Amino acid sequence: MKIGVLGTGMVGTALATRLAAAGHEVRMGAREATNESATKWASGRKNASNGTFEDAARFGEIVVNATGGTVSLEVLKQAGAKNLAGKVLIDVANPLDFSKGYPRLSVCNDDSLGEQIQRAYPEARVVKALNTLNADLMLDPNGLGTTDHALFMAGDDAAAKSTVRELLQSFGWKQIHDVGGISGARGMEMMLIGWLGAMKAVGNARFNWKVVTPA
Numbered sequence: 001m002k003i004g005v006l007g008t009g010m011v012g013t014a015l016a017t018r019l020a021a022a023g024h025e026v027r028m029g030a031r032e033a034t035n036e037s038a039t040k041w042a043s044g045r046k047n048a049s050n051g052t053f054e055d056a057a058r059f060g061e062i063v064v065n066a067t068g069g070t071v072s073l074e075v076l077k078q079a080g081a082k083n084l085a086g087k088v089l090i091d092v093a094n095p096l097d098f099s100k101g102y103p104r105l106s107v108c109n110d111d112s113l114g115e116q117i118q119r120a121y122p123e124a125r126v127v128k129a130l131n132t133l134n135a136d137l138m139l140d141p142n143g144l145g146t147t148d149h150a151l152f153m154a155g156d157d158a159a160a161k162s163t164v165r166e167l168l169q170s171f172g173w174k175q176i177h178d179v180g181g182i183s184g185a186r187g188m189e190m191m192l193i194g195w196l197g198a199m200k201a202v203g204n205a206r207f208n209w210k211v212v213t214p215a
């Protein structure tokens with residue numbers, strides 16, 4: 001499948017690397033077509049290319065938003081509404097704001113970044129997913145030595161969620177909890193404040209959420 005990954009940070013790089021290694025054709029997008037990280041990532045790599053956010057969105061049958069939550073709407077504007085229309089848009093971003101010296105969310109409670117994106121791009125089929133765990137584990141559930149841990153997804157388009165579920169299952173994910181429509185992104189994004197607290201307790205980022213129900 002052709003996948004456009006918007007973002008050159010650790011998430012964009014981790015996702016693009018695993019997607020390309022699994023045989024998907026991946027184009028990584030940045031503000032500039034000459035972006036150093038993206039160019040280095042694509043150089044000599046099978047199934048890999050890079051370009052602007054617009055190039056990557058146009059290329060992808062699926063588009064992944066792996067950019068900072070406070071700049072995602074600007075990134076998607078650069079990607080272009082026509083390049084997102086009708087496509088599954090996996091939103092991995094968290095609207096984290098560290099400007100006050102502690103982690104808070106720039107949008108929360110009665111709205112979320114996932115919903116803001118869906119409202120701004122009504123023709124995109126937004127699925128919030130993968131935002132609740134560390135980049136290295138997103139497409140490597142076995143990285144924890146077990147697949148008995150949880151992912152969540154939210155979105156208004158059932159077919160888009162099925163596509164995302166199948167993609168995630170192809171990487172070994174077993175526990176994928178559908179929390180409902182895109183307003184479910186509120187809870188998924190708020191989990192990040194808890195995740196940051198848990199990281200302090202664990203001492204590193206290699207952990208994940210687990211949902212336990214009665215046996």
Ligand SMILES: NC(=O)c1ccc[n+]([C@@H]2O[C@H](COP(=O)([O-])OP(=O)(O)OC[C@H]3O[C@@H](n4cnc5c(N)ncnc54)[C@H](OP(=O)(O)O)[C@@H]3O)[C@@H](O)[C@H]2O)c1
Nearest residue numbers: 007008009010011030031066067068069093094131134135
């Ligand atoms: N780190 C994790 O393990 C983790 C886990 C779950 C979710 N997340 C979420 O995943 C997202 C990506 O995180 P990250 O650390 O990989 O990347 P990041 O540093 O948050 O974002 C990198 C991307 O943002 C773009 N960008 C920065 N400022 C911009 C601006 N003013 N206008 C337009 N684009 C701008 C950059 O463009 P250029 O390429 O042009 O520089 C780059 O592609 C975040 O929302 C984060 O909260 C992270």
